[in-house]
Amino acid sequence: MFRYIVRRILITIPLLIVGSFLVFALVQGMGDPLGEWKLQQPRSPEEIAAAYERAGYNEPFFERYVTWVGGFVQGDWGTTIIPGSGVRDVQEEVMHGLWTTFRLVVGAEILALLIGMAVGVIGAVRQYSIFDYAATGAAFALFSMPVFCIGLMLKSAAIPFNDFLESIGMDRWITTAGPPPGGFSGSFGHQITQYIGTFLLPTLALLAIQFAFYSRFQRASMLDILGQDYVRTAQAKGLSSARVVFRHAFRNGLIPVITVFAVNFGTVMGGAVITETVFNWSGMGKLLIRSIYDKEPYMVLGVVMVTAVIVVIANLIADILYARLDPRIRLA
Template sequence: MIKFILRRLGISFLILLGGSLLMFVLTINSGDPLADLRESNDPNRDNLIAQRIDTMRLEDPWYERYGSWLAGVGRCVVGSCDLGVNRAGIDVSSLLASAASSTLRLVLLSTVLAIIIGVAMGILTAIRQYSGFDYIATLLAFMFFSLPVFWAAVLLKEYGAIRFNDWIADPDMSVVTILLIAAVLGLIVQGMLGGDARRRLVTGGGTFAFVFAAMLYFDAVNWYRQPALGIVVVVLAALGAALLLVSLTTGLGNRRVLYASLTTVAATTVAALVLDGPLSEGSWAVVFGLLAVAIVIAVVSGWFWGGFSRRVAIWTSVGTATIMTGLVVADQVLTAWGGYLGVVRNGRPISTIGSETPNFNGTFWQEFLDKGTQLILPTILLTLISVASYTRYTRASMLEVLEQDYVRTARSKGLSERTVITKHAFRNALIPITTIVAFDFAGLIGGAVLTETVFGWKGMGELFRTGLTTVDPAPVMAFYLVTGTAAVVMNMLADIAYAFLDPRIRR
């Protein structure tokens, strides 16, 4: 395995080297970096031209400029990267750090959401093959995959920002609107869960009644401007998550795993109540501190209750602890929403341009909301585009695996359908999906150029577009360095994941 990884690293290095040379040559020959100054009427034009020629080293041979950039990248090994300066004389390393943090914040969230939603939808459509839910999910997947990014971005700006901001100023929903939303959600849930007519009626009707009652309550108490969950709702939701995780892993019949998860919920609730004051003030140290405490509680609980199922108990408890920490954070964020509406730009929280409000000064949670609300629209756009491919690949992979002999053998042995799906089919279906994840993450960093341009994000896309427009190779090469390295690293992780998912690959 080590020899395999080293060989792959060597090949990847050669590919990156060749690609960087091609990118550099194409960039410097894509136009005239002095075009704007040649057309200028500035009396100091000749001095400005001479200064830019000196800054960009335009009189040096291209191979010397490329060799200088390559030597600067080589210093990254010792922690002193030198990516040069752009044509304005600004250090590209500092520009790259700011741009990469903005883009990675967007791409990481989009990728995680796309994987979770897409894989779940793919599994459900494979299990419900040729059902109404399968046809609708397939239609939506093809539609999202075919969406032109710029057109979808304009629609999101119109309905997700402009009209939402108009509505949130005085939120009100008619009974007809609430009925329609509840009916749609009821149809979706009964289609996902399936079953006979009676089960569909119960699940669909129950969802309809719950959503209708909840939305009537939200509208009556002006919840949309003053939202909150409260510790009771957080605990109930965490209990539901614990039961779901246990049912998906071992089944509710395994009392040891169930008790470990329930103990995790109870102990994490106590920890959240103890840290309520610091959490209200807000800081990353407190948030990650609560997460660390919850994970420690989960590991101890899983170890104590686990018995012969100790490993599963620990992982299930850790999942429960992570979800509950997220719910506690969500409660704090929702509680801060009302105050945020009072201090953000004329009470209009969703912006169509930028990744954050310039010079915004608020509490920790209000600043969290400010960055989070600007993340919503581009994240939705990238997620919709990616979730389509995950859904289709997962569905195809699951259908292929479900026809294998070992799956039929597992069913003939009397194993429950949950065990067959989660332990036998799903793990083997993940192998081709792992490849898609690796390519999708690297592709999203490069593919976010258009999305960032439409939404005015100062990220990697802006860095690349500006460098290419001004025929400035330093920003373009910095963009290539990040995206190329991301592609290599993600593919290496995919190879390692193969060995974990399928022990035969290790040999």
């Protein structure tokens, strides 16, 4: 197992290098990164030349790439000019966006996985039952709806609910526009209430789509496993239905779902752009869109590389789980 992990890490290093080079090359076509800065107020030629020199934009392409890679590995991801905020550190901005997205995504992904697996297993065991038809219909309905549509529906339902709470003398509970700027305050119980009210709507929006995804994969995987010879043998031996399902079928049926979860989690951590926009969260998605719009190459590179590393780590963890879930898989 140790040798397998080391080998996988060594394989991903050249992949990340090639990916970083391609992204770096594409980012160079975004336009002049200091164009907006030069238009904000009159700049002297000396000031403009100093800004390009300080940012390293006047160096040759390969020299800039090598400089950026060396700095990225050492923790120096460069600086960026944010309108109205001045010069900001790229690593600080990306880590702030990553933490915001992580808080937004991790709860929704875990809940969606657990609920989706449970619904998928029950739907496979009770195939063509009323529950199976209802779960299938709900999954297809949610899967076909855009995320922004679900988000707007949730916000539309939350506003009159908050109005009702206010009419009976209570505070407005459900937040529809991101976490409070100053953070949560008050007693521990009040902070927990604020936390739930803040995360409730975006979590439900992400959960609805991801639940539909995982439940369909789990159901299809379980139906395939339940038809295998070793499952029928276990049933013929007189084992209970629960033991056959959870001891012999469920573990093997998790493998495709774990694969999808690993890839999906890494991708969503790169930014739930629509959800962050609807609920006004300043996470990785909004940071990436803003960076592209403002032509900030180092910020775009930071977001993309962090996302790539997360995807690699998530896939590595999924590969390790394969051997734990199915002893027939060997990682030699």
